[in-house]
Amino acid sequence: MATLKKEGVYFVEQMYTNCLAEAAYYIQSGDEAAVIDPLREPEPYIQMAQKHGAKIKYVFETHFHADFVSGHLDLAKKTGATIVYGPTAQPNFEAYIAKDGEEFKVGKITIKVLHTPGHTMESTTYMLIDDEGKEIAIFTGDTLFIGDVGRPDLAVKTNLTKEDLAGHLYDSLRNKIMPLPDEVIVFPGHGAGSACGKHLAKETYDTLGNQKKTNYALQPMSKEEFIKVVTDGLLPPPQYFPKNAVLNKMGYESYDAVVERAFTPMTVEDVEKAIAQGAVVLDVRTPDDFRKGHIPAAFNIGLDGGMFAVWVGTIIEDLKTPIVLVTPENRERETITRLARVGYDNVLGFLNDGMQAWAQAGKEIVTVESVTAEELASLYEEGKTMVLDVRRPGEYEAEHIKGALNYPVDYLQQHLGELDKSKKYYVHCAGGYRSMIACSILKRNGFEQVVDVMGGYNAIKQTAVPKESVLATA
Template sequence: MIIEQILTNCLSQMSYFIESNGEAIIIDPLREIEPYISRAKKYNAKIKYIFETHFHADFISGHLPLSKHTGAQIVFGPMAIPKFDCIVLNDSEELIVGNLKIVALHTPGHTMESTCYLLKDENGKNHSLFTGDTLFLGDVGRPDLAQKSKQKLSEKYLAKLLYKSLRDKIFPLEDNVVIYPSHGFGSACGKKISKKTMAFLGDEKKTNYALNPDISENEFVNELVTGLEKPPKYFPSNVKMNMEGCQKTSKVIADGLKSLSVDEFENLSKRKGVTILDVRDKNEFASGHIPNSLFIGIDGMFAPWVGTVIEEISTPLLLVIPKGREKETIKRLARVGFDNTLGYLNDGFESWKNAGKKTNYINTISPNIFKEESKKKLLKVYDVRKPFEFNSSHLENSINVPLNNLNQNIKDSEKENELFLHCQTGYRSMIASSLLKIKGYKNVNDIDGGFVALKSFGIKTLSSKI
């Protein structure tokens, strides 16, 4: 028996390759299918089934292209209603893979069709549980996503279902069962997900509040729904694509790999609804960029922030990309359904600058200079980190405006004011700074190095009572 966890850091997503006696299954594959094909070839195995734990909201799954390429059957749990042929298992129904058994455990709560898959080894013993978004390490899946798709279900109703699913289906399993979730730290599908990527169920029973045997249903529901941030607006579009199907990644990449001259790029940028997306390093962007371009760096949580900030997956995109990373950028956009890339600027920003075109910049300020300025006058500081980060520790007199809520929470009246932005290390605040510049905020200052750097200079911090 072989179990390989395939981690995609950009999405904090884990898919799985499992092989036994020449047969293999894939659980929750990404849209690009090459990693699964190559593993099957490596182990001389035939992919028999493709298991989906639910209809994913935060990425585009590869079940359809992988099935078409390999002939493997797609498998969902109870209550799944896809618009393509697949096996929909009943609760407790088994499938055989080599010398292994895979048992469907219907665990509604995150979504109604959410299903965990229990792997029984060659001796029939419970070995591992692939929990999808039902159970994470340190947390559980948020209960407010199904209502954002076609089903109109309250988050409290789903939270109660999840409470029952955990107690009836997961808690009774042996402590030495290995938990393999579909997401890790950084995913928007949970609030308190651990940085670990696998653990024994017994350890989770000791440390995960959701598996506390003494927690009541009301306590569980309150803990789960309190402090939930609004899910990114692209989530329902991804659910729809996963239910109905989409283009191959290879076609999306081929269509988007168009090298554009400065004049072609400029002409396309004048079209209605086009977004110029600059994916270079944040320092390069700050020192010079095309006016009205949005920064989201490729070397970060790129795809989720694209979906969160741009929101509409059909948005036409023009890309400013570091040389040699064109294909990678378009592929990573496709992971969250942003398939409408018009092309990229040939030779990048330098070609734009060398052509004598107008440029813009983001003013950055060192923590030391910020410290001296803050002694002279009260500065307007926006902390764009998540609420739990802000509550843990923040600058005195700073205002928490999380990046995902920036558009709704900074007033137009601030456009003429001097603003200072920071996050933890600088990635998110540069996204925020670029957004504000696009919206006409004239005096935006990004604090270099973020909160980590500010603390190192001894600037006074506070914590909030939660």
């Protein structure tokens, strides 16, 4: 958590959530506070204000987020804060639509609105100005990241093309952001791992001056060159993105109601009945635990080791899907919260006592066959061993096993018809997290001969396989 402060005047807390690579911000001056781009659950911000003896006055939204459900509605309702959007925003709920250049007082500081369309047309940057009128920091949302800029193809219900939006982004960066002093701190909405950009850096803040030197999108170039470089190589966004953007624009059920309903222990019989009625079992235990035994047709998306919420949003295509959870002990509420952050509000409950209860009831348990990288090396024969590489195209193109099929797990469900259920597939990703997601998808869809390669490509590179059969193309 990064902190910026001027003693006796203000402090800023960057509240970073690795699961979504998302940064919310708590800003306080005196006994007044503001929050920028909060996550779904309001309590962390309320508790922060209580801890420091402040009242939350404003909830500033940089845009209608696509990758998570913001907490603006619940936070405003619980604190009396005013929700603020930038120019052109048209939310379906009460909010203040600010003018470009408008200023808001929070204690001794000023928050200034800089309309920066491009990622979306309502996208807005908020500038922190201290008590002496000095420009201190900008909260850029998805307009400017560290090392990147926001992709211009995520706006909801617009007649503008991604090229049109990229043109607006070029103007916003050149006219509103780049003229600011080099020492201004850039606080973006996301870091590395977010699908809201292409090449975000692992750092979560920087000086604007350094970004002018190092960020490819801020280098001297024509608008036409900028449009080409920003729109080139964009992968399709996770399917839940436009659905979350609609929720953020139109409104949603309160977080408290979602959690109260979902935190329901279920018996084995309850789970069986739910499955019969169309519910999906989401097993969020580790890949190793899932491998050893799980409920038939369950998805495995582990809470740990990857971007859980993003993968759920990628794999489970309908936000309204009824979901039954299998979780590690005492992590049910955490799982429900992390699902709610991306709009999966229809959790029916969780299997009480987990797989132990399922086993004790004598119900069918499915396992996933696995091999080590060394075992794969001894088995491998080019053209005969069916290796399924579920990494993303860029990873595959850089280096892969000769003859391996590349079906990124992100899009695997759309291409199952291209695979042969009579074949045996050895499935790997980079480290083992995504490969088990893929194995669960394959098993769920009738592929019985599925073998997980433990440790993924990182382990494969250490074996004999690379010496004879890995193709390096980068």
